[in-house]
Amino acid sequence: MFFHIDPADGLAIYDQVVRQVKFAVARGVLSPGELVPSVRELARELAINPNTVARAYQQLQTEKVLQSVRGMGLQVSADARSNCRKERQQLIASRIAQAIAEARQSGLTAEELQVIVEKQIATEYAK
Amino acid sequence: MFFHIDPADGLAIYDQVVRQVKFAVARGVLSPGELVPSVRELARELAINPNTVARAYQQLQTEKVLQSVRGMGLQVSADARSNCRKERQQLIASRIAQAIAEARQSGLTAEELQVIVEKQIATEYAK
Amino acid sequence: MFFHIDPADGLAIYDQVVRQVKFAVARGVLSPGELVPSVRELARELAINPNTVARAYQQLQTEKVLQSVRGMGLQVSADARSNCRKERQQLIASRIAQAIAEARQSGLTAEELQVIVEKQIATEYAK
Amino acid sequence: MFFHIDPADGLAIYDQVVRQVKFAVARGVLSPGELVPSVRELARELAINPNTVARAYQQLQTEKVLQSVRGMGLQVSADARSNCRKERQQLIASRIAQAIAEARQSGLTAEELQVIVEKQIATEYAK
DNA sequence: GTGGTCTAGACCACC
DNA sequence: GTGGTCTAGACCACG
Numbered sequence: 001m002f003f004h005i006d007p008a009d010g011l012a013i014y015d016q017v018v019r020q021v022k023f024a025v026a027r028g029v030l031s032p033g034e035l036v037p038s039v040r041e042l043a044r045e046l047a048i049n050p051n052t053v054a055r056a057y058q059q060l061q062t063e064k065v066l067q068s069v070r071g072m073g074l075q076v077s078a079d080a081r082s083n084c085r086k087e088r089q090q091l092i093a094s095r096i097a098q099a100i101a102e103a104r105q106s107g108l109t110a111e112e113l114q115v116i117v118e119k120q121i122a123t124e125y126a127k
Numbered sequence: 128m129f130f131h132i133d134p135a136d137g138l139a140i141y142d143q144v145v146r147q148v149k150f151a152v153a154r155g156v157l158s159p160g161e162l163v164p165s166v167r168e169l170a171r172e173l174a175i176n177p178n179t180v181a182r183a184y185q186q187l188q189t190e191k192v193l194q195s196v197r198g199m200g201l202q203v204s205a206d207a208r209s210n211c212r213k214e215r216q217q218l219i220a221s222r223i224a225q226a227i228a229e230a231r232q233s234g235l236t237a238e239e240l241q242v243i244v245e246k247q248i249a250t251e252y253a254k
Numbered sequence: 255m256f257f258h259i260d261p262a263d264g265l266a267i268y269d270q271v272v273r274q275v276k277f278a279v280a281r282g283v284l285s286p287g288e289l290v291p292s293v294r295e296l297a298r299e300l301a302i303n304p305n306t307v308a309r310a311y312q313q314l315q316t317e318k319v320l321q322s323v324r325g326m327g328l329q330v331s332a333d334a335r336s337n338c339r340k341e342r343q344q345l346i347a348s349r350i351a352q353a354i355a356e357a358r359q360s361g362l363t364a365e366e367l368q369v370i371v372e373k374q375i376a377t378e379y380a381k
Numbered sequence: 382m383f384f385h386i387d388p389a390d391g392l393a394i395y396d397q398v399v400r401q402v403k404f405a406v407a408r409g410v411l412s413p414g415e416l417v418p419s420v421r422e423l424a425r426e427l428a429i430n431p432n433t434v435a436r437a438y439q440q441l442q443t444e445k446v447l448q449s450v451r452g453m454g455l456q457v458s459a460d461a462r463s464n465c466r467k468e469r470q471q472l473i474a475s476r477i478a479q480a481i482a483e484a485r486q487s488g489l490t491a492e493e494l495q496v497i498v499e500k501q502i503a504t505e506y507a508k
Numbered sequence: 509g510t511g512g513t514c515t516a517g518a519c520c521a522c523c
Numbered sequence: 524g525t526g527g528t529c530t531a532g533a534c535c536a537c538g
Binding site for chain 3: 390
């Protein structure tokens with residue numbers, strides 16, 4: 001499966017699921033019309049409680065990323081892809097902006113920060 | 128004051144206080160031997176609950192950044208500066224690493240991410 | 255067909271089917287002795303699952319509105335019309351009573367409510 | 382307390398709570414800035430599970446009717462009153478419209494329906 | 509099988 | 524004390 005939950009992320013688990021579903025739609029791993037894994041199945045795969053998955057899916061429905069097909073499951077909405085693409089940029093950028101704001105506030109110069117960031121990007125994408 | 132609390136940061140408020148005290152020590156804004164603001168005073172300035180400040184100070188004592196001076200308050204420990212300098216790098220780097228890991232997981236390429244990061248750094252340091 | 259299913263009605267689909275069969279009998283659209291559409295046919299027409307229709311028909315048999323004719327299907331019972339007429343009043347009245355009770359509870363005066371109701375009746379019967 | 386839960390309403394309990402909070406704000410029973418009953422307190426009063434109240438309150442937060450005051454509770458938003466007033470009309474009208482649509486579909490004439498409605502309004506407001 | 513709702517009880521951060 | 528989150532397990536409606 002394309003999800004990975006990190007209990008130490010700081011973000012709530014249901015929120016991690018929400019973000020990752022959006023990312024999967026943005027990437028095209030999930031396509032409009034496609035059924036997402038069932039609540040029970042995803043819960044089993046991620047080793048979390050079905051209610052937690054249900055909560056994430058519910059939020060994704062109110063945000064119109066998913067829509068329910070009675071008795072069949074939940075389906076990616078037709079216009080979800082473009083919305084998720086836009087939102088992905090914003091979600092990532094704001095999280096990075098927060099980290100950068102703290103870095104600056106900590107007294108690091110832009111140059112020192114630049115070094116750290118480049119090293120981290122290199123490390124991450126080398127995996 | 129050298130602190131800035133952001134309720135929307137995602138981090139717990141007491142944790143933000145802990146980090147910012149460490150950063151202030153690393154920057155030299157707070158020097159070894161210097162007394163930090165009292166719980167009540169800092170709570171008033173940051174408009175947060177005194178219990179939250181007390182909790183942050185308690186953790187800082189546990190981590191030997193602060194030590195109590197009977198009847199005077201809390202002062203920055205003698206060896207706090209070098210420790211805080213080291214930790215600053217690590218705190219900042221790990222938060223950035225988390226954001227970058229999510230960015231990669233979301234399907235962004237290193238190049239797309241680089242663009243976002245540079246833009247955010249420029250924005251932040253232009254303030 | 256004399257039925258109309260509204261997925262957004264709030265009522266369960268099988269319950270909508272039950273009510274509408276009763277109403278059809280009350281109106282005389284379905285007469286005692288007449289055969290109702292088969293489960294499969296009605297399911298196809300309403301674009302719902304045959305199980306849902308079967309469940310509605312089962313309840314209608316339990317309530318003696320329909321009775322099975324071996325090898326033929328389900329027919330409207332002899333005494334169904336008068337019973338359905340009585341029940342129609344009660345079903346409609348109680349649903350309206352519920353809506354009115356909520357309206358009152360919401361703080362609307364009888365006059366304000368009267369205005370809303372008359373407007374809605376006019377709108378509905380103008381269709 | 383100004384709430385009343387009816388398990389036989391058909392509506393989900395959490396939805397009944399959501400609607401009634403909105404109605405209370407619309408009526409002025411709850412004023413902007415005022416703290417609503419705590420999750421645990423309201424759960425106790427209504428004899429339902431705290432999670433059910435929490436779910437209702439959460440939805441009210443996403444709809445900007447309530448906002449949280451850290452450690453203090455949940456407060457009615459500044460602009461909630463006018464929004465709730467508008468929504469009350471719409472919530473009531475649509476529920477009534479549904480009942481009326483069914484009444485018409487059942488074969489009742491506008492006149493017969495009018496009689497039923499007036500009787501129900503009289504009954505309800507005589508309580 | 510599916511999602512939707514509800515209950516029960518737990519731990520956490522914050523005031 | 525407050526809300527926020529998570530787990531566990533139940534029942535219902537629908538396919």
